[in-house]
Amino acid sequence: MAEEAHGLGRHTRQRLQVTALLEETDEFRSAQRLHEMLRARGVPVGLTTVYRTLQILSDAGEVDVIRLPSGEHLYRRCGAGRHHHLVCRHCARTVEIPGPGVEQWARRIARQHGYVDVAQTLELFGTCADCAAQGRT
Amino acid sequence: MAEEAHGLGRHTRQRLQVTALLEETDEFRSAQRLHEMLRARGVPVGLTTVYRTLQILSDAGEVDVIRLPSGEHLYRRCGAGRHHHLVCRHCARTVEIPGPGVEQWARRIARQHGYVDVAQTLELFGTCADCAAQGRT
DNA sequence: CCAAGTTTCGGAAACGGTTGTCATTATAGT
């Protein structure tokens, strides 16, 4: 029993490759992009498996997920604790924003109106300093 | 020229029916649901037209749109001013939350990190008092 | 009222990211 105490399943080659790739940078990337990158470096992995692995990781709280207006999901290895994200809409550069303030606010608002079991979605999108300097709108 | 000063197109029967239906309640409803409801009451309107109309209305700021985790869009006639929503995840009962506080907070955070042109997504989901009383989790 | 020019309609097909299917393959406890 060297494994299986972390809420994830088995340590397969594919999952190790996905998590390793996620460790390399802290940019948000789509499942399809991660899949491409793995194939490009000669790792034979199926798109389905990438999706499933990311699902598992996000369920386990190991990665953060955001949804673009277009509907696609972006994934990133997760910092500790609850937080939100300030994401550049051009280059996906991301800053983590500590969350407690907003969450307390949300809980208070909800209680005032008799709502329980509150969840929230909060993401900030903007143009980072570099992209703004390059004239990207 | 009795029309055309509101950013919407012509006042067609279909668009009037959609906006009339939106006026009836302030629940969030999906395009498909609105379409069903119109057909059910004998209004012959195409699903495409419902989607287009809702697109136009939301571009014009006449309706609010939220996106469920599943990816579908829900529409509701719009209150004045910037605000967010506290939505019951079971019955879609909705409370409008005035937005200024959060928006100022967002702008300040963004500026601290050199980001400009900030946009935000914020929705609160919870279980309303009635649904909680009926034991819905 | 008629004709020409626009706008809108709406059924059907396309789209795109995601999830399901299921036979094959790999993993890990014994």
Next chain:
DNA sequence: ACTATAATGACAACCGTTTCCGAAACTTGG
């Protein structure tokens, strides 16, 4: 190693949404 069990992955299905495009309905000038 052996075996039960979980994971893989090519492919197809899904599902809300958008696009296409010919037909129908307005609008406007004459």
